């Protein structure tokens with residue numbers, strides 16, 4: 001029997017929805033791929049046609065959340081300073097992926113880590129590229145020239161550092177992450193501005 | 201003899217030494233103090249804490265003082281201490297939120313060069329920090345974090361720009377859905393813990409000093425600072441004090457403590473009724489008439505006595521920035537972040553010493569001052585000075601009748617006594633004594649600022665009576 005692309009897409013969607021729900025109710029660790037498959041109404045083996053692992057499902061969930069956040073950010077009229085806009089973008093992302101906070105670590109390791117930069121062929125690359133494109137777009141909006149590639153790498157290291165900190169932030173309501181994010185962005189923006197020679 | 205400022209600054213480790221010429225040129229400016237700090241706008245200030253001349257002076261004195269601890273130590277120990285302290289100064293320099301505080305220390309030390317830093321710290325019962333400014337995106341997240349929704353949804357309107365700076369954050373104008381105009385004070389995320397951990401680091405670098413005789417004292421100061429910081433960082437506590445204070449005043453008092461809106465307040469956010477008025481210094485600058493100034497002075501004192509007698513709370517932070525003169529003439533009281541609550545034994549003792557202090561008889565005063573300050577019989581100079589300061593503080597009250605607080609020479613006399621007390625460390629004793637001494641000094645300073653001519657005895661007696669204390673045996677000297 002041939003499976004149409006639409007059917008495939010629907011199954012994939014069911015897997016992701018089931019996983020999201022199970023992670024939320026049972027927690028990441030207590031959820032097995034078998035549980036996810038059962039909840040999605042497919043055979044355990046079938047799941048692996050779609051995802052290599054439980055972690056891969058999380059990557060997809062994260063990617064969805066991040067995309068929603070970017071859309072939301074773009075819709076809202078930003079119009080603040082460079083720092084403010086970058087902060088708004090990243091904090092919108094954090095809000096979206098908040099349900100994943102406790103088990104985002106594997107995603108950070110495989111998909112987002114600056115250490116994974118040598119392996120830029122994988123489908124995770126989209127996560128990175130989409131985010132960085134929006135950052136470049138924000139910079140342009142603030143009349144900054146094209147961000148040099150090395151500066152983008154540095155930005156990425158800061159960004160993922162903040163995410164990693166957030167994932168294990170034990171402060172009340174993760175307020176320390178907000179402070180770290182604020183200060184990291186200021187550092188980056190200060191650097192861009194001074195590189196661009198715009199006195200501010 | 202006080203060391204030369206320029207030398208001190210030159211000896212300051214690891215900061216780009218200010219040119220000596222600049223040092224001298226800048227000094228006269230130090231004498232002008234501003235009570236209002238700038239509103240945080242602009243970007244995060246990655247400024248060095250010691251960036252200004254005033255701050256350098258503060259740090260230089262501090263460093264000089266610390267070095268003094270090791271004057272007689274052997275060479276190795278001295279070198280070790282020096283190395284640690286250089287690091288400590290660098291840590292201090294990175295604590296940019298201390299800028300204002302260090303500047304204030306520098307200003308005071310430049311004005312009173314023979315006060316040692318430690319004595320200065322004794323008066324610093326209220327530390328001002330300069331929290332980094334928060335832009336709208338960060339504020340939104342803080343509000344969302346703390347109150348569970350975005351400010352746009354929670355409030356009818358919310359001004360994106362802060363209208364005032366607070367010690368640990370900033371204050372915004374907003375309107376509630378129910379129509380009330382409010383001031384929302386928001387803390388920079390995690391700042392209290394960041395400050396505390398910075399201080400712990402500082403403390404660590406000062407470890408070589410632990411063998412010196414001043415170490416215990418320094419440790420006490422740091423622990424005290426940590427306690428105060430924890431207290432100030434918790435807006436729930438502040439809201440509690442504010443509610444208690446608010447309940448003490450009636451319409452006819454003409455004194456307002458802003459109402460707190462608990463459903464919009466947490467330990468990091470304090471939402472309260474917004475008062476529109478003029479800060480005290482600004483008010484005085486408009487040259488109000490004597491009668492108007494007296495009116496403000498009476499309200500100010502009523503509020504102070506009311507809180508003290510009926511509220512059992514000592515409002516220490518009597519600086520002009522915490523009082524607003526409202527359009528309709530009422531007096532607004534702000535900032536309940538630092539209150540000393542007198543409880544239990546301390547309250548009983550306070551009750552006991554209050555009356556004899558107001559009879560105007562020296563022997564009455566001496567007896568209670570000895571008890572309150574735990575003065576030994578052989579400390580004659582300490583007793584003399586505390587008594588003189590006590591007389592200065594209480595004279596207007598025991599004399600009765602209209603008292604002119606506009607006498608410059610008399611006010612200066614008080615400053616001299618207060619400074620001498622600090623220099624000789626005479627206000628030590630009970631943990632709260634330095635703060636209370638400062639409170640006494642502060643109300644006199646406010647009266648002087650207002651050039652008030654008022655009868656404070658009848659006012660104070662009214663407040664005392666209202667608490668139901670039995671004062672039937674009260675016999676002021678004729």
Ligand SMILES: Nc1ncnc2c1ncn2[C@@H]1O[C@H](COP(=O)(O)OP(=O)(O)OP(=O)(O)O)[C@@H](O)[C@H]1O
Pocket residue numbers: 327328364365366367368369371383385458472473474475476521522534535536537
């Ligand atoms: N209810 C209010 N109505 C009007 N203005 C207010 C109100 N609350 C605070 N403000 C303004 O904000 C300023 C700082 O507030 P507040 O003194 O409570 O903060 P703080 O953190 O204790 O700061 P500081 O240490 O500088 O006193 C006040 O001087 C005043 O200008």
